[in-house]
Amino acid sequence: MAAAVRLLLRAGSACNASSVCAPHTSTQRRHAAHFTFQPEPVPSQYGPTQKMNLFQSVTSALDNTLASDPTAVIFGEDVAFGGVFRCTVGLRDKYGKDRVFNTPLCEQGIVGFGIGLAVAGATAIAEIQFADYIFPAFDQIVNEAAKYRYRSGNLFDCGNLTIRAPWGCVGHGALYHSQSPEAFFAHCPGIKIVIPRSPVQAKGLLLSCIIDKNPCIFFEPKILYRAAVEQVPMESYQIPLSQAEVLQEGSDITLLAWGTQVHVMREVAAMAQEKLGVSCEVIDLRTIQPWDIETVCKSVVKTGRLLVSHEAPVTGGFAAEISSTVQEECFLNLEAPITRVCGYDTPFPHIFEPFYIPDKWKCFDAVKRMINY
């Protein structure tokens, strides 16, 4: 575990995507990240801001929550010393060991315990160390958390539960440190799934998840923990759930993604404009479930083309659900079949990651084909 942490911490210091580090010896350097993070304009409506990366913006959200909600507790593996991704640094000292504490190494226990806390009225923020390890808790999430309110006739609920987990590819994570499992949970009514693209988004969306009266899973793109740096408001603020955001308006094709892949799509949009003269509308879905069907369909009605992209394997991935709904709603508006550029139907490979991921070249090529359909 410690070795994995060290490797992951080194990932953030790689060179940016537009240059490849010149090898000094005959051995190959590890590749740089497949995108460049562009910080967004400083938000002015939420008060004074501070420079934070993504893990610091998470810490800030948790700090705000612990300060304002005396019932709030944070727990999981290794959260006490600050967490393997440093998301909880300083919180135990500040708020006490009964509020920020380690649990035994047991994900089904972590989520079950979190559900119980929430049922008893406390605000429960559970950390799963990697989204890849969420599966022992699948029964508790799907059979219990998601169904608590419905099956009890609204006598009981675990709306005060939020589960956080690092998510997505990181350059070298391989099978068990790179997964994006949102599709497994999207199939389960009763939970919300939220994935931010940046520090400002992460803090606002996480605070919305914590306040939301439904159990939420908040996936944090680990490759952005250090790489994404922005001016983030220090006070508490919320970004609404189930609202997609149009980042860039366009007329020829809609590019839809979430998390890290939004940055890839932004670069694809720039490439498409420059090389093909194609005007792309870029949308960040933000909430996977329940998702903002209206915004996406409105965009597709305008552009006539939809490209959805995610790292998770293409079969049964969430792009399939979006594709199906959009073709039902917007069939006559489509100029080309809806295209998905996703991971292959394999486990997430180690050394083959550069070939596996839906990078900007694959997406650019898909745009070209769709425009020429």
Add this chain to the structure above:
Amino acid sequence: MSSFTWDYCAKSACARSKCVFIGVKCILRTIVTGLYGFHVKFCTIHSWAARSSLADWSLLGVRLLRRPRPLPPCARALSPPLQQQPFDSLAEKPQFPGASAEFVDHLEFIQPNVISGIPVYRVMDRQGQIINPSEDPQLPKEMVLNFYQKMTLLNTMDRILYESQRQGRISFYMTNYGEEGTHVGSAAALDPEDLVFGQYREAGVLMFRGFPLDLFMAQCYANVDDLGKGRQMPVHYGSKDLNFVTISSPLATQIPQAAGAAYAIKRENTNRVVICYFGEGAASEGDAHAGFNFAATLECPLIFFCRNNGYAISTPTDEQYRGDGIAARGPGYGMLSIRVDGNDVFAVYNATKEARRRAIAENQPFLIEAMTYRIGHHSTSDDSSAYRSVDEVNYWDKQDHPISRLRHYMTARGWWGEEEERAWRKQSRKLVMEAFERAEKRQKPHPDLLFSDVYLEMPPSLEKQKESMWRHLQQYREHYPLDHYEK
């Protein structure tokens, strides 16, 4: 299969020196070490072994529990971890952070002891006679009569609802025959504010707390009065007012949840405890291990109450575990544990009462394994004659039943007799039948309730699905039983 009633005299059983709880061969003993109140002592294996005359006692815990473990009777705040001794490289003691123990220089595997395992605490014998008067909780007459009436009312309701499933009136039912003592004894030892997490065979706890017959029936019939809004199969009861968390079908999922709830309640400082019921089969689930470990490690005020009734559907205990039942697992987690005679309502009461007092005072979990026997089938979908003998079942029904044992106790004191029995039998049956007839006539809930409460607010996509269902029903209504549902 004959219906099991409580009205059988149990005079003929000769007292056996060995208890015959399925799967656990152990010697019946009463534990008479006193601390407070009802003189019930929860033993660490170490202290029990010290008193035991069994020379071959060598349960797992003995060697491991030679660590210096303070067990003050008074409140214990967040105590430091046991292994934080100052690091001393010169000492000839093990310095490992993971365990506090001595060195040993000869190879010997610790023998798990299942031949004479953890003894079974009881207050009454099988004829309802108090064995050790100092253990008699000496509850007032009204309280004991209430125990009896609640157990028998449950039994009556079970018989009528089981029959109603057989007649096609409800879809499914699970009876509680033989386990009424575990429900009433434990429920009586709790405060009404204590939070209850159950598995599915704890209806007596809810009944004891005052859940009305009409609401039991409403849930089984899934009619408009069901607090659960008709969404779950019968016997999946829940009550916010009575602090009984709604039952769910997946087994053992409630165990780590109970630990979390207890942690929240500990932080509230309201002198409440959480109790978590489960069967010996569910105790095999990973969630049980998770829940025990979390509760002990995070110091939660929680009572784990295991109903060991001998069977998980058709699986007997010797196919469920190889160790000494569930109580023997407690010390492995650092948890105080006890095994009780679940068919002795006073033993259950005493153990739960003491566990409650100490769980709150000391912020630690307690494990009670209540030995009992599942007299009925697993459910209406089961015919247990396929895997056990009628003789075995009859023994428990006739010779060792919580209801008849309590009745003997009451009649010996002149608190109950033939006349009271006849009158109560008639009245309880009347109460149940009237509730039953009322429930039968009620309509089913409005079909809109199919769609609500998935989230707190209804998402637009679900609104659309609801509208599409109604559009469909408008056109094809004759194929749907809409007349039975609220308009």
